[in-house]
Amino acid sequence: MTSKIPGTRSRRAGQSVCSDAMRTPLRDFLRTETGSAVVLVAAALIALVWAGAAPAAYEHTWATVLSVRVGSAGVGLELREWINSGLMALFFFVVGLEARREFDMGELRQRHRLALPLVAGVMGMLIPVAVFVAFAAGHDAGHGWGAAMSTDTAFVLGILALLGDRLPGTLRAFLLTVSVVDDFVALGVIAFVYSGRLSWPALLVAIATFALVLLLRRAGVRHGAPYAVLAAVVWVALLESGIDPVVTGLMFGLITYAYPASRSDLERTTGLFRLFREQPTPELERSLRQGLATAISPNERLERLYHPWSSYVIVPLFALANAGIHVPLSGLVDSLASPIALGIVVAYVVGKPLGITVAELLTTRLSRGHLRPQVGWGAVLAGGSAAGVGFTVSLLIAALAFSGEQLTQAKIGILATVPVSLALTWMITALVHALPQGTRTRALLGTGQGVTDLAVPVDWDRDHVRGPRNALVSVVEYGDFECPYCGQTEPVLRQLLAGAGDVSYVWRHLPLNDVHPHAQLAAEATEAAARQDAFWEMHDVLLNHQGDLRVEDLLRYAAQLALDVHRFENDLRAHRGAAHVAEDVESADLSGVAGTPTFFVNGRVHRGPYDLASLTDAVYKARDRATLAAP
Secondary structure, eight states: OOOOOTTOOOOOOOOEESSOTTOOTTHHHHHHHHHHHHHHHHHHHHHHHHHHHOHHHHHHHHTOEEEEEETTEEEEEEHHHIIIIIIHHHHHHHHHHHHHHHHHHSGGGSGGGGHHHHHHHHHHHHHHHHHHHHHHTTTTOGGGGGGGSOOOHHHHHHHHHHHGGGSOTHHHHHHHHHHHHHHHHHHHHHHHTSSOOOOHHHHHHHHHHHHHHHHHHHTTOOOHHHHHHHHHHHHHHHHHHTSOTTHHHHHHHHTSOOOOOOHHHHHHHHHHHHHHHHSOOHHHHHHHHHHHHHHSOHHHHHHHHHHHHIIIIIHHHHHHHHSOOOOOHHHHHHHHTSHHHHHHHHIIIIIHHHHHHHHHHHHHHHTTTSSOOSSOHHHHHHHHHHTOOOOHHHHHHHHHHOOHHHHHHHHHHHHHHHHHHHHHHHHHHHHHHTSOHHHHHHHHHOSOOOOOOOSSOOOTTTSEEESOTTOSEEEEEEEOTTOHHHHHHHHHHHHHHHHSOSEEEEEEEOOOTTTOTTHHHHHHHHHHHHTTTOHHHHHHHHHHOTTOOSHHHHHHHHHHTTOOHHHHHHHHHTTTTHHHHHHHHHHHHHTTOOEESEEEETTEEOOSOOSHHHHHHHHHHHHHHHHHHOO
């Protein structure tokens, strides 16, 4: 298991960037979702207190009719319906954006990896539905099976956050993908099972409008206003067609591309900024804003804009409008023991982990081990139990499927899944950690091979390596000698190599010429020194003198290192190291690197701070995985 070197201070190093490339498809999403779980619980508790203290006022508030009219046409819905079908469309828009980012930039960019979360998501819904139907059979409640199928993403990630390092971080990515599949199927169920009578003319309008959206996207239209107007048209058309319009959000999210910022786009943006700095005119300001918008994918910009609103406003507001129940204390036990409530609890708490675990076992066996999660069986089981929380979509479907006393029983069952799932997940995690160390490591990390982010593997004969060659763990840094963050990270790397053991460190050049004018020359200087077997000596000197990288400075450093200065100067002026630097830059582009420093640990990009504790933790985890994968 991992350990951390004592006496270190967690320091968030920065990054010289031409992009936000070090951000992951999950990083901000996880942080926001886990924080919003607390707000979600608070909103649910307020709803319960409000409905218990003043049930008439609670129902009257959410039954208030609000209308939006343009001339004689308009839409009138209850306040609860505006939230459930209107604002929740924005929630599913964010879910769709995140799914698209995983598909374009995350684990699912290798398409065959979609099979496992797809099977896990479907099995994690079918088995709970079967459990619920078994409980509800003969009680005129089987039609509400949809309320026992969908996992609440915010609560799942909140539970994992509470458990912290006791479960591997890759479990979050796996469960997020499963949750996206879950939500996608659930919205299909809402659209085709729990919607009203279908109106084909309105549905055809929605389809035609969405086709126009696809044409605009293909034409390269990037302005948000046309898409917002067309999204509103699709939403109204689906509402009139009888299909719950909440699916609009997921549709628009899934078609919004995600891509990392390229260095060429970022260098062009730097040029636009310099022009604006010299002549701050409205025309250049508009060009600069357009250049910035082009460099960052629409997916990332929209997710960053709407996700906090979704997590901290829309979902809690949904809980406030739907979680309220008025049941006397004497009737609470009877309601919880009803077939509907009991069926929902057992479906989630037993059916969810059983479905996900069975899906993992079947997929691994049928694929002969080629498809397996990036975590072990213990983490899969704990993750499955954490997924046994039904809230947002479950309440949404329950409101469509039930009414009166049955709806109250369904809400009680859904709310009960939260504490029960948390307790079960904690128990499973505690049991896994009670296992012997070797078994515990295998149960948590597994033997699956993740996506390799480093496009060009380490070449021990070509690359510059510090530490033992062919070490169990390799740390590759793309750096720039004029980047202040690379200089700040250098002492951290020295401590890492001294204390982490069997680790090799590889430096690859990524001079950011548009922001660091001396970086290219400095990189070539280290290659000139390498021709005299002094790469690392020059490397260390340059990082310690980042403000003095002119030719005369480089010649002085060569003399201080007792190099053949004449030969060094000739190699430097002939640019004999330029080819090596260019090869490193090309490998950085292939790996999606656009800023410095960027680290890869055993081929996987390191996401997070560059302090000693974080890098050491990443190295130990990589070592554990490499040890498990070794024959």
